[in-house]
Amino acid sequence: MADFAVFIEQRQGTIKKASLEALSEAIRQSKDTGGNVTAVLICTDSTSLVKNITCFQPSKVIVIQGPEYNEYSTESYANALQTAIKKLNPKYILAANTAMGKDLIPRVSAHFTSPCVTDVVELVADSSHLLAIKPMYSAKAYGTFAFNCTMAFMTLRPNIFPLAEKNESANVSIETLSCPSIQVRAKVIETKASEKQKMELTEAPIIVSGGRGIKGPEHWAMLQALCDVLGAALGASRAVVDAGWIDHQHQVGQTGKTVSPQLYIACGISGAIQHLAGMNTSKNIVAINSNPDAPIFKLATYGIVGDVFEIVPKLTEEIKKLKGES
Numbered sequence: 300m301a302d303f304a305v306f307i308e309q310r311q312g313t314i315k316k317a318s319l320e321a322l323s324e325a326i327r328q329s330k331d332t333g334g335n336v337t338a339v340l341i342c343t344d345s346t347s348l349v350k351n352i353t354c355f356q357p358s359k360v361i362v363i364q365g366p367e368y369n370e371y372s373t374e375s376y377a378n379a380l381q382t383a384i385k386k387l388n389p390k391y392i393l394a395a396n397t398a399m400g401k402d403l404i405p406r407v408s409a410h411f412t413s414p415c416v417t418d419v420v421e422l423v424a425d426s427s428h429l430l431a432i433k434p435m436y437s438a439k440a441y442g443t444f445a446f447n448c449t450m451a452f453m454t455l456r457p458n459i460f461p462l463a464e465k466n467e468s469a470n471v472s473i474e475t476l477s478c479p480s481i482q483v484r485a486k487v488i489e490t491k492a493s494e495k496q497k498m499e500l501t502e503a504p505i506i507v508s509g510g511r512g513i514k515g516p517e518h519w520a521m522l523q524a525l526c527d528v529l530g531a532a533l534g535a536s537r538a539v540v541d542a543g544w545i546d547h548q549h550q551v552g553q554t555g556k557t558v559s560p561q562l563y564i565a566c567g568i569s570g571a572i573q574h575l576a577g578m579n580t581s582k583n584i585v586a587i588n589s590n591p592d593a594p595i596f597k598l599a600t601y602g603i604v605g606d607v608f609e610i611v612p613k614l615t616e617e618i619k620k621l622k623g624e625s
Contacts, residue, residue, distance in 0.1 A: 512567015
């Protein structure tokens, strides 16, 4: 038997979908390992959050709450998660491969001197191990990791693992755990947000991205119009971010954000390996480029060779017609 613990990330009173995907995968894998799955929630107030976790039917939910968890702090959250892990002693600890997950989980794994594999895209159970598979070398290869240890940590890439079926009336044990206080050396005093994305890029089911082919920052409005009719998030290649056309939070790629949407529309993006590494696990890829030899077409599910300034507005209008908005 191998038990799982899953860190449930919340921001400003909202649970991250990527955490629920990690929880769902742990529940699926536990059917093969025969172990229990415990969700660990660290927050200020769990009153409105727990129901969103219990409906996925974990074995138990552990809640650690207090005013010190109002803003994310690596030290305080690590201390809380370590307390839960010491109580549970699970074989596998999972979390979403988000900014918080990538900061927190390696720190906690180091505390337990246990291995940590980040950005996992597949979990496979064999007769004696849980195997973690992740892309390597800008997705040119995939590594398979088996854990010959008593405890292992993993972060799972968002939008890869499907959500489990909900049961709103599920009866799940909820335990509140007290955590010894520590002297935190740094804390968040104030958060100033930059330009607000209408949708978080890493969690968006549809992404429309622009590259150098849109020829200037004045043409983002054209792509944003397509985003609006599709309910999509706006992405960008490194070249246009480096050129100052758009904020870094929109960047998709090896030095930006890794995404796995159901639909990725690349507009005027040639397909440099750095960009492909950040979006190659997208379920469907549509590439629009005037160069028929652009590398993006080798990865694309559908390719359109043509002028992005003609195709994108027409595509936007046709979608509006289909939705009865024009």
